[in-house]
Amino acid sequence: xxxxxxxxxxxxxxMYTLDGEEKWYADFINKKGVEPQPSFIDxxxxxxxxxxxxxxxxxxxxxxxxxxxxAMK
Numbered sequence: 343x344x345x346x347x348x349x350x351x352x353x354x355x356x357m358y359t360l361d362g363e364e365k366w367y368a369d370f371i372n373k374k375g376v377e378p379q380p381s382f383i384d385x386x387x388x389x390x391x392x393x394x395x396x397x398x399x400x401x402x403x404x405x406x407x408x409x410x411x412x413a414m415k
Contacts, residue, residue: 354368356400360386365377365379368393370397
């Protein structure tokens, strides 16, 4: 299982994959977690609070991005 996360000044990404397949991602526009799994497999659910955690991670990422940009000047 892999977690992919990143941010910019205006955008962000947080996603979980398993065996190369996307299992969950944060939809920051609609403010919810999405589980894009096909209907013919046993559904894998993520715990409540996963989306809220992704939002908090984005805030931390953006703060670190600002600090890094300041340090590089």
